[in-house]
Amino acid sequence: MAKIRERNRELIIRAASKVFAEQGFAAAKTVDIGELAGVPKANIYYYFKTKQNLYSSVLESVIEPLLAASDPFYEHDDPRVALTEYIRAKVKISQQQPYASKVFASEIMHGAPHLPPEIAEQMLQQTRQSSARIQDWIDRGLMAPVDPQHLLFTIWASTQTYADFDWQITRVTGKDQLEEEDYQAAADLICQLVLKGCEVKSP
Amino acid sequence: MAKIRERNRELIIRAASKVFAEQGFAAAKTVDIGELAGVPKANIYYYFKTKQNLYSSVLESVIEPLLAASDPFYEHDDPRVALTEYIRAKVKISQQQPYASKVFASEIMHGAPHLPPEIAEQMLQQTRQSSARIQDWIDRGLMAPVDPQHLLFTIWASTQTYADFDWQITRVTGKDQLEEEDYQAAADLICQLVLKGCEVKSP
DNA sequence: GTCTATAAGGTGATAGAC
């Protein structure tokens, strides 16, 4: 039954996200993933054939939301609104998909050896379009002249850090885990730095 | 002879930094570290006893510069100068110690399982002091009221990203590797966002 | 101090019964 197949794949991917995020690809043991998912190890190989395939599936599960986060750049002509929405979307991903975010970060940090080239290309294209959009706002005098690429790097880093380095952040804030208001405060500060820092105006 | 011992330890740690940074702890093979360092695998175990010990040594090699980067907070009373110097120091670490930076980032990302507790405590204390310093500037009307901790998170993230996610950054910028001017541009933009974004004034 | 050969242990992957 196809239903069972889909459900089990989903269960395994969810468990794998957590284990890969916490241990890294090489240190992650398929037996642990199986235990967390509630299935014997052999079933993982039945569904995904190899550990690599499972890892790729986890990776792909975060790609779609990651790409969708850029939508605000094209939905809003007002840079103030677009940048605010973009930053909020990025923070939301860190909040809602912390494991997949970590897996993605780890993949990039090690040179993206398992990222399908077409996905890397797709993300690169999107970055070019986002940069061009920012440059357009600058040309129209709606923002101070900044390097669009470096601005994007800063936004990526400061929004993703709430997923990737949550250990550090929870230690400093003294909380067991981050709450809604923390993510809110994070997004607000990043928005403030970007909007004021780039002197963003409404058209 | 003690000289030989020191020299070999140094050679091995340097090689290990690179391999651990590129592969992660579990995926790194001691035989690869040995090859890169120009010594047979057995010598690594002779000098460091275990792979874990070697990893800890690499980790410790980056702690000192990391802690020293906060000095500007106490050397300058002017927040404009202090923050600028701090950001420059952080970017410089990404530039000059990219491998160690990655190893440290990876360690934090996985919950710092190998970071000695006293070092974690030391970094936490330093963060508290830096936060207090920022709060003091705010209280004296030299900066807009922002959450000092979140400001630090953003600075950490956006400066470290030039080491940790260099693959992504070189791809987007289209360069083989980042050059002096790129790090300069990065530091300048981050300074601009922080100084303007927080409305930092000189006393 | 250096290096080769080998031991010991663990993990990905599969065969085959149910």
Next chain:
DNA sequence: GTCTATCACCTTATAGAC
């Protein structure tokens, strides 16, 4: 589709000659 038993391989770590 599920699961147990097992194989095959790889890597850490060490023993012992030089």
